[in-house]
Amino acid sequence: MINLIKEKFSEGNSPLHKLDPRIKIIVALFFSVIVAVTDKYTSLSGALLFAVGAVAVARLKTKEIISRLLVVNSFIFLLWLMLPFTFPGKNIYTLGSLNISQEGIKYALLITIKSNSIVLTGIALLSTSSIFNLVHALRHLHFPDKLTQLFFFTYRYIQTIHSEYVRLNNAVKIRGFKAQTNLHTYRTYAYLVGMMLVRSYDRSKRVYNAMLCRGFKGKFWTLNHFVFKKSDLVTGTIMISGIIGLVLLP
Amino acid sequence: MKERENEAVIKIADLSFAYPSRDYVFKKFNFNFFKGERIGLVGANGSGKTTLFHLIMGLLHPAEGKIEIFVKERKAENDFVEVRERIGLVFQDPDDQLFSPTVAEDIAFGPLNLRKNHQETKKILKETLEILGLSGFGDRITYNLSYGEKRLVSLATVWAMQPEILLLDEPTIWLNEETIEKIVQILNSHPHLSYIIISHDKKFLKETTDNIYLMDNGKIRKI
Numbered sequence: 506m507i508n509l510i511k512e513k514f515s516e517g518n519s520p521l522h523k524l525d526p527r528i529k530i531i532v533a534l535f536f537s538v539i540v541a542v543t544d545k546y547t548s549l550s551g552a553l554l555f556a557v558g559a560v561a562v563a564r565l566k567t568k569e570i571i572s573r574l575l576v577v578n579s580f581i582f583l584l585w586l587m588l589p590f591t592f593p594g595k596n597i598y599t600l601g602s603l604n605i606s607q608e609g610i611k612y613a614l615l616i617t618i619k620s621n622s623i624v625l626t627g628i629a630l631l632s633t634s635s636i637f638n639l640v641h642a643l644r645h646l647h648f649p650d651k652l653t654q655l656f657f658f659t660y661r662y663i664q665t666i667h668s669e670y671v672r673l674n675n676a677v678k679i680r681g682f683k684a685q686t687n688l689h690t691y692r693t694y695a696y697l698v699g700m701m702l703v704r705s706y707d708r709s710k711r712v713y714n715a716m717l718c719r720g721f722k723g724k725f726w727t728l729n730h731f732v733f734k735k736s737d738l739v740t741g742t743i744m745i746s747g748i749i750g751l752v753l754l755p
Numbered sequence: 756m757k758e759r760e761n762e763a764v765i766k767i768a769d770l771s772f773a774y775p776s777r778d779y780v781f782k783k784f785n786f787n788f789f790k791g792e793r794i795g796l797v798g799a800n801g802s803g804k805t806t807l808f809h810l811i812m813g814l815l816h817p818a819e820g821k822i823e824i825f826v827k828e829r830k831a832e833n834d835f836v837e838v839r840e841r842i843g844l845v846f847q848d849p850d851d852q853l854f855s856p857t858v859a860e861d862i863a864f865g866p867l868n869l870r871k872n873h874q875e876t877k878k879i880l881k882e883t884l885e886i887l888g889l890s891g892f893g894d895r896i897t898y899n900l901s902y903g904e905k906r907l908v909s910l911a912t913v914w915a916m917q918p919e920i921l922l923l924d925e926p927t928i929w930l931n932e933e934t935i936e937k938i939v940q941i942l943n944s945h946p947h948l949s950y951i952i953i954s955h956d957k958k959f960l961k962e963t964t965d966n967i968y969l970m971d972n973g974k975i976r977k978i
Binding site for chain 2: 635636637668708711712714715716717718719720721722726727728
């Protein structure tokens with residue numbers, strides 16, 4: 506979450522950082538849809554390779570990529586705990602009273618490959634642009650204004666809520682609070698969360714007012730306009746063809 | 756629309772305002788502000804200084820009374836669009852004001868909203884940074900700035916809109932003397948500016964304003 510707030514990945518100088526964000530959004534969207542609906546292992550292995558390749562081209566810190574993947578895979582881990590035992594299919598191993606089905610394992614594997622490919626591609630393509638540029642690109646792609654603003658403000662609020670949390674957490678810490686298993690701890694955390702909500706709501710109103718005072722009328726204009734280069738089109742076409750190629754694999 | 760020299764640019768008449776479930780902040784409040792004035796606003800906490808700014812900017816709406824700005828009555832949200840383009844309010848907390856990733860983008864936000872073109876915006880950006888002594892700050896990330904720098908940048912974001920009147924809400928609070936001195940110099944080197952400054956800092960007000968008004972019990976008077 507903190508990585509997301511700081512937009513760490515958006516600062517860089519790789520070919521993917523320089524690629525027009527409009528192209529990146531289209532490719533990422535196309536890739537996600539294709540990967541989500543494909544069930545062929547050859548295509549999906551190719552997709553995973555594509556994703557890893559994209560991350561490599563973006564030259565992002567491996568350590569931080571892994572920490573993001575860990576979050577995603579902690580959810581997938583839960584699927585691995587459930588699916589092999591519950592999915593009906595050919596029994597390949599019996600663990601006590603539980604049967605492990607081949608189909609269950611296959612299914613869990615599919616989900617793992619798909620999720621990781623989509624997340625990696627998302628990191629490589631989308632987080633290499635700043636939020637402002639992405640919002641601007643969405644506008645250029647004629648996404649509804651309300652949706653793009655929703656997207657931008659969600660980002661804003663995560664950031665403000667996080668900073669309010671840090672401030673409140675420090676306030677309880679400096680007065681000697683230690684989290685324990687007792688009512689006092691639960692009550693403190695409940696107050697903290699409640700206060701966080703109230704404060705972030707107030708702040709979001711103030712931020713919006715400050716924007717109004719500077720002539721905001723519902724549209725975002727960016728300082729740095731994108732210049733659509735020929736190389737953007739070429740890179741975009743290559744990537745899209747590559748993804749189509751994946752589907753056509755036997 | 757012509758504005759006569761001797762006509763108040765901000766004219767507030769018989770205004771009443773109360774926050775929900777609290778007593779009146781203003782009751783039959785009257786206030787006139789003329790072009791070229793540089794005034795300070797003092798008063799106890801809760802005397803309505805910030806509320807007055809928010810009423811002028813149309814962020815709050817009065818229960819009763821009349822607000823006339825630039826010789827036109829301002830009532831509905833749309834009336835205040837022009838006000839916001841010509842009067843600049845600098846908020847007390849710079850974290851409310853700064854929301855863009857970089858200083859340059861945040862300063863450009865206002866001029867771009869005024870539909871300045873790209874070249875004009877870049878020029879305004881450069882000039883603003885120079886005037887406020889922030890040259891070289893353009894690419895800095897706003898949340899990595901020190902508190903004093905944030906205050907200067909939030910002044911810059913409003914300055915860049917070239918407002919006719921500035922409303923500054925506690926511009927010196929929690930700032931060190933050097934930064935305060937910098938703000939004094941910036942304000943005094945632009946004698947054509949009109950502004951209202953809310954502050955508890957008497958020395959600062961003496962150096963930057965011609966008259967000081969006290970707000971007390973929903974009334975305002977010169978001291």
